[in-house]
């Protein structure tokens with residue numbers, strides 16, 4: 001069993017907290033690590049040291065900052081397998097899936113390396129008589145990130161490379177369920193030459209989050225997690241005067257039109273619904289076949305594939321999905337399957353009794369499929385975050401679109417069709433932040449920005465990409481007049497281009 005440290009002042013430091021969180025191997029149910037939940041004094045130290053260090057970092061030439069980020073990028077690529085292991089050991093996802101997560105995180109680092117281009121600012125000459133004007137984007141100071149368990153490396157990387165390259169110091173509070181991947185990445189950042197205290201990590205739970213939210217030296221908060229907490233973080237953070245982006249939960253629908261390539265749609269659905277055991281904010285959890293014939297074909301094709309899913313620990317190279325994150329989460333999913341039956345949905349594949357020899361105490365649930373799900377059922381309304389796919393049958397594209405619009409979440413969605421007109425109508429009309437056309441998991445690449453609509457996101461900025469340049473900087477505009485030879489008296493009219 002290992003103990004997970006904070007990372008402050010250029011070193012890993014053991015917390016003195018008496019509050020200890022156990023970390024489990026989700027495939028076996030064994031405790032593998034202990035995570036002390038930082039005291040307020042420890043968090044305060046991390047913030048104050050970051051505040052001092054940021055002053056010089058914010059004035060460091062951007063090309064010098066970029067050299068460090070390029071080195072970090074190289075180290076990440078050299079250590080990608082180790083990083084993936086750090087993820088899987090505590091999260092439970094398959095090695096291949098963890099590698100995929102690393103690649104998407106690394107793409108943000110690559111994008112952040114080009115920050116010089118994004119911070120160039122603007123210049124206008126002669127905006128008035130001998131007056132020029134220019135604008136620049138300056139760092140905010142110390143900013144913080146609070147991240148969920150399901151992408152322990154990638155989601156923090158949506159934040160800190162961009163924030164740091166923009167000249168801020170960054171405090172990360174990773175998920176208390178699988179925090180080691182962040183510490184591993186921190187070690188690489190240190191090796192890359194990042195000055196001490198520009199990136200500090202403090203572990204903790206609600207108490208640490210509240211401390212960061214209320215602290216006057218934290219200028220912005222990036223949060224990713226469930227909707228109730230996102231909403232809370234947004235309200236409390238903005239109340240204390242911070243800039244906050246808080247990304248929440250999801251219930252992503254995929255429409256399958258009668259003209260879709262059924263084989264392609266079914267394969268896409270399998271990966272999008274059951275990859276990472278459904279623990280993805282962009283997972284498809286609702287399939288919406290249009291027309292009874294499409295629905296019947298879909299169910300017939302999905303049923304054997306779900307029953308044949310290869311489920312195992314991350315050490316099994318053939319596994320397609322792993323266990324759930326905790327015992328409680330496994331129980332929550334089994335409860336939802338029970339509720340789905342009680343509410344009258346038709347259970348086609350039942351994952352409740354899945355057992356894996358040698359891993360009887362692991363948090364595994366088998367792939368589960370419900371047909372005839374209706375919008376009033378809790379398995380439809382709630383974000384379940386597990387390997388449970390609901391099929392809601394609809395008779396037309398318009399009905400399917402209405403269904404999506406009736407849901408409180410609007411993170412991602414997809415349509416499978418061969419018809420360009422339907423696809424275009426969908427892309428233009430659907431009230432969802434990220435849309436796939438024959439693409440099941442439309443997570444934007446690093447040079448676009450990620451963000452849902454409605455109750456899937458609170459705040460005005462998307463995360464990573466161009467939106468995060470604005471989020472992690474503030475605009476300053478200078479209007480200046482040289483030379484000084486101009487003699488004029490006091491002007492009482494509002495300044496304009498003539499005077």
Ligand code: NAD
Nearest residue numbers: 147148149174175205206209225226229247248249250281
């Ligand atoms: P969570 O909301 O339980 O935890 C997220 C973070 O909030 C953690 O760091 C946790 O320590 C902290 N936290 C938990 N309870 C808190 C409280 N009461 N007060 C203050 N802070 C608290 O989420 P999770 O279970 O770790 O992650 C899964 C959720 O994250 C799902 O809802 C998923 O959809 C969502 N998610 C969203 C996105 C997105 O981009 N929209 C991406 C990944 C995950």
